[in-house]
Amino acid sequence: MSELPPRSRGVIALIEENCTSCMLCARECPAWCVHIDSHQETVPAGPGGGRDRTRNVLDRFAIDYALCMYCSICIEVCPFEALHWSPELATPESDLRELTHEKDRLRSWMWTVPPPPALDEHAEQAKEVVAAERAEQRARR
Amino acid sequence: MSWADRLRDVYVDGVDDSTDPVAVDVPADRWVQAVTAARDTLGCTWFDWLSAVDEGEAGFRVVCHLVARRRGGVDHLVVRTLLPRERPAVASVAGVFAGARWHERETHEMFGIDVTEDGEVLDLERLLLPAEFEGHPLRKDFVLASRVVRTWPGAKEPGESESTPVVKRSRRPARPPGVPDPEEWGPRE
Numbered sequence: 001m002s003e004l005p006p007r008s009r010g011v012i013a014l015i016e017e018n019c020t021s022c023m024l025c026a027r028e029c030p031a032w033c034v035h036i037d038s039h040q041e042t043v044p045a046g047p048g049g050g051r052d053r054t055r056n057v058l059d060r061f062a063i064d065y066a067l068c069m070y071c072s073i074c075i076e077v078c079p080f081e082a083l084h085w086s087p088e089l090a091t092p093e094s095d096l097r098e099l100t101h102e103k104d105r106l107r108s109w110m111w112t113v114p115p116p117p118a119l120d121e122h123a124e125q126a127k128e129v130v131a132a133e134r135a136e137q138r139a140r141r
Numbered sequence: 142m143s144w145a146d147r148l149r150d151v152y153v154d155g156v157d158d159s160t161d162p163v164a165v166d167v168p169a170d171r172w173v174q175a176v177t178a179a180r181d182t183l184g185c186t187w188f189d190w191l192s193a194v195d196e197g198e199a200g201f202r203v204v205c206h207l208v209a210r211r212r213g214g215v216d217h218l219v220v221r222t223l224l225p226r227e228r229p230a231v232a233s234v235a236g237v238f239a240g241a242r243w244h245e246r247e248t249h250e251m252f253g254i255d256v257t258e259d260g261e262v263l264d265l266e267r268l269l270l271p272a273e274f275e276g277h278p279l280r281k282d283f284v285l286a287s288r289v290v291r292t293w294p295g296a297k298e299p300g301e302s303e304s305t306p307v308v309k310r311s312r313r314p315a316r317p318p319g320v321p322d323p324e325e326w327g328p329r330e
Contacts, residue, residue, distance in 0.1 A: 020299070021299045021300060022299050023295060023297060023298065023299050026294040026295040026297070027295030027315065027317075028295075029294070029295070032288070032291070032293060032294055032295075032317070033294075034294055035294045036294065036297065037297070037301075037302030037303060037304075038297075038299060038300050038301065038302055039300060039301075039302055039304075039305040040300035040305075054300075056299050056300045059302050060302070
């Protein structure tokens with residue numbers, strides 16, 4: 001079996017914790033295959049005072065792989081890196097409805113997402129690496 | 142002599158080597174001669190496909206991909222011609238490449254471009270679309286009816302679901318791209 005190239009597009013995985021129900025992926029999807037339901041919850045103000053905050057809670061996040069065309073727009077547009085490519089292929093099903101993967105199944109695809117390919121050796125270092133190195137130097141002083 | 146130079150020798154004007162494969166734009170009334178020259182003078186004996194591009198106001202561009210096989214490789218050529226938007230018609234090249242007739246039938250169905258032979262518009266047999274189908278699907282102004290009737294998943298606001306509608310909308314609800322205003326297109330009572 002030949003090695004799959006890095007960033008191969010097999011199936012989309014979701015990190016539910018990162019998703020803020022901003023709806024950007026559902027709006028940008030050209031195939032209209034991302035289905036999101038969410039509701040708002042209030043987080044009461046802490047003991048230090050301040051006001052109550054509202055946050056979105058994701059109820060349903062489904063991708064219909066019968067319609068998905070693997071264009072990657074949802075993954076590119078997500079501001080919170082909740083969606084990732086996995087090289088695993090979506091399993092064939094005998095019922096079309098089984099091709100709609102719900103939240104839990106999308107999370108299980110996350111375990112098959114490979115780490116991102118290394119940057120080219122002449123590229124700029126990632127910001128996180130630069131920041132971490134600087135923090136370490138500051139701590140040593 | 143490079144491939145683009147040989148094309149310039151034959152076509153003089155209209156050779157565009159900024160694209161890969163190199164393309165040549167010819168006037169619509171010289172369409173059959175251009176394809177014949179590609180086959181006979183430039184050795185493009187392999188017909189790949191013929192189709193069209195809806196370029197909006199500019200009209201329809203009929204595109205034909207031909208390949209010249211040589212020892213050690215192939216040379217690609219894309220021959221193009223621009224047709225007006227109203228009553229677009231192109232001469233048939235089935236006399237040059239018999240296999241082009243299938244592609245002309247498809248282009249006629251999908252774009253509504255007439256195909257002529259000796260000045261007469263050919264009555265081409267239906268190829269892919271069902272008999273009752275109305276309209277030309279690959280034109281840019283063809284509305285996808287299924288998208289007009291289907292609910293767009295992106296219509297919901299963050300924090301909205303079927304059971305918990307959002308109390309206050311912060312902005313005008315967005316309409317999905319490509320779906321026309323219900324005032325101008327859609328089912329009528």
